[in-house]
Amino acid sequence: MTTTASLPLRCWAEIDLAALERNLKLIRASLPPHIRYVAVVKADAYGHGLPHTAARLMHAGADLFAVANLAEAMTIRELSADWPILLLGATLPEEARYLAEYDLAATVSDLPEVARLNAIGQTAGKPIAVHLKIDTGMGRLGVWHEQAQALYAAIRAAPGLQLTGVFTHFASADDNPEFTALQRRLFLAALQSFPDLDPASLFLHADNSAGLETTPGEGSLFNAVRVGLLQFGVLPHPHSLLARVHTEPVFSFHTRVGLVKSLPRGTSISYGRTYQLRTDARVAVLTAGYADGLARACSNRGAVLIRGQRCPILGRVCMDQSIVDLTTVTDEIVSGEPVVLVGKQGAAEIALGEFSAWAGTIPWETLTSVTKRVTRIYKTPLGV
Ligand SMILES: Cc1ncc(COP(=O)(O)O)c(C=O)c1O
16 A cells, blocks of 8 residues: 555655764864763754654764753653753653653752752652753743852752753853853853862753854863754854854755746736736746745745756745746746755755745744654665
8 A cells, every 4th residue: 555655755855864973073073072062952853853863963972962851852762771861941840750760861940840850869769860050141941140059059969869960051142252251151150159069070061053153172161062053054143153164954945846837927926916927927836835844934035946046936835835936947847846945956055044034034943843744854874
């Protein structure tokens, strides 16, 4: 019997696992050798697919995985019984018992969490690993830096807990170096106030991708980085100093031409009639829409690549289809023609950053908005 997996593809993402591995190695090589690599793979590894991505990052030598929630952690546990995993999100009271069962490290921000997790660790007869999070200006998780010493003392006094890391998160590493520097100072000051801190036994981390631009070198207390976007070959902002690291895009986004047709001047295109043809035109109806992750905000703004040429999106992107102008493409195009939404085709490229700007969003959101309907094709599995 035919399965849906064997059907021809209408909209798909290609995930280049060899590029992912090269990216991790390049990022590592750009950092001092003692810095450990925390791979941030939350949200299905930024939409790349968690099992394949985590397996390849294990092969590439990631030291620790950071995920948002238990379900993601359990997916990694299926790949490895003992690879260290940190839950970045708050642990709900009824989730806490799974920390012991799946050997996961939790993020702790306050005394009630310390008490709850301590009780779980004591019942399990094995301490729960925790990373103490310090809020230095993000205003999200973490104990406010002025109260961090008291929380540190409570963790150290809890027999059911083992402190395995301390971290903070930057609010504006991509556009505010002064505030980032202040956050670093507040974090280091908090660490220095902790009695009996043993940096060698702890992950001490702050840097997300943008933070890497200003990671301190040898001699700093920081000994780990937490990398998400950059390992997927996407810069956190267009003028990033990280461009010198030369990571390669891991993700590309593809669809096909469903129908080619000619329409007379003056015809309005798609819902709401937001575009009228100024000349007689040849258009292609593509087999992807906003239900795949081609944002509706790209209506009348974005473009796609067909035969290496940019074809503007005409009118509104629909749920499952979109319409592009083929007028400048001189080759004959017929149903089935491959179309690139994000990525390279010949010498032409639509970068994820450009696509995200058309959609009025950021690459993080674009990647995590590619929907379940879109098949992920894994290129270059191990050994290639
Ligand atoms: C706590 C935390 N650390 C690290 C990251 C990774 O950030 P980036 O993808 O910018 O590298 C994120 C991403 O949102 C995060 O929430």
